[in-house]
């Protein structure tokens with residue numbers, strides 16, 4: 062067995078590797094970039110330890126991601142969040158991404174069946190209807206925050222396509238609860254102080270979990286009573302068999318909640334980053350507008366329109382390269398093993414970073430340049446372009462997310478110009494899903510408004526060349 066020492070920075074005095082971990086969590090992107098620049102393809106968060114190891118190159122990504130039996134996802138047992146057995150919290154948390162082994166394989170087959178391309182394409186009409194309703198509420202010269210608007214829209218789309226509810230009616234209560242639950246489940250206080258006493262954030266999380274579970278179960282019961290034939294993802298999941306026993310209601314609670322979480326914040330963040338990139342690249346925005354207006358004329362898009370929008374597709378791919386919403390993700394080694402020349406112990410956390418891999422200059426020349434036309438040629442190796450991860454655990458919603466983003470952007474750009482505030486400060490934020498830290502304030506202008514360059518400040522300037 063090989064055993065080279067994994068390179069990395071010194072552990073902080075007194076705090077050990079936990080000090081480095083805290084620095085990583087404070088600004089993961091900057092910390093990962095520095096590790097990559099200093100140490101190359103693989104680094105430890107703290108030299109001399111292998112509790113947290115980061116991989117950056119396609120070949121190491123492949124070693125980790127292609128072997129999902131050895132490098133597993135965090136599950137209830139390995140999660141930093143305390144989950145009382147038999148609690149609502151533990152049932153809500155039991156989504157596909159938090160499962161491993163045979164249980165994961167069974168659930169993945171069923172979720173994949175519910176998200177098949179031919180099913181997902183049927184959502185185009187609802188997505189366009191909801192996007193048109195959403196942008197119809199805007200008024201000329203209104204001030205909006207693009208990130209907030211995109212979150213509200215992707216939430217409405219998730220409520221309709223995943224749960225089969227109308228967002229303005231039956232879906233209002235459940236969407237509010239889901240949002241509160243998501244904010245609470247990823248909050249540092251709830252994770253760090255799991256104290257079940259009044260006024261503690263953890264108690265609030267447990268209570269929210271009970272309310273949310275009640276509501277999700279009510280939605281499941283309503284879907285069951287309306288019989289097979291529903292086209293939303295929950296109905297399809299409920300009736301999916303694929304040579305496997307169908308999911309029980311307890312199992313559906315976890316999968317429904319996870320699909321909802323997986324689908325909406327990521328897509329909203331990517332839409333916001335894409336609109337920022339277009340606003341700061343007027344030449345590309347003009348070409349996209351020509352393409353969209355030329356194809357749509359006075360009409361609306363649908364699934365069959367999408368192949369006629371190749372530049373918009375390249376713009377989204379390039380945006381997912383520069384700003385992958387999931388900038389990093391981690392796996393846990395199941396047993397003592399080797400990673401290239403390095404030795405890893407059981408339970409080591411192995412982090413991979415689409416953000417850093419996507420900026421390796423030998424893969425993407427002038428990596429910080431927003432250059433959609435780099436996607437004119439050829440397909441990429443899955444381990445060098447991985448906004449949706451890669452291998453047997455790759456995201457099952459990539460097709461839905463790509464379709465949704467194209468349709469939403471086509472509708473929005475066809476109706477309005479969103480003009481960012483001049484000299485706006487944009488910093489990166491978000492722990493699990495990267496997003497503009499303070500949102501993206503903008504003015505709504507008529508679609509006839511000429512496209513002009515805007516100047517942007519903030520640390521986003523280190524993430525993309527803005528001239």
Ligand code: HEM
Pocket residue numbers: 134157158159169172320321323324325327328331385386387390448449450451453454455456457458459461462
């Ligand atoms: C831009 C939007 C999205 C991005 C960037 C994204 C990214 C990811 C990533 C990085 C993972 C982790 C994979 C791993 O464990 O290695 C994942 C998992 C997953 N995503 Fe997405 N996702 C997006 C949208 C969606 C949507 C719309 C859905 C469906 C509603 C979805 C469903 C899933 C599922 C089911 C998994 C779990 C796969 C498994 O563990 O087997 N995602 N996604």
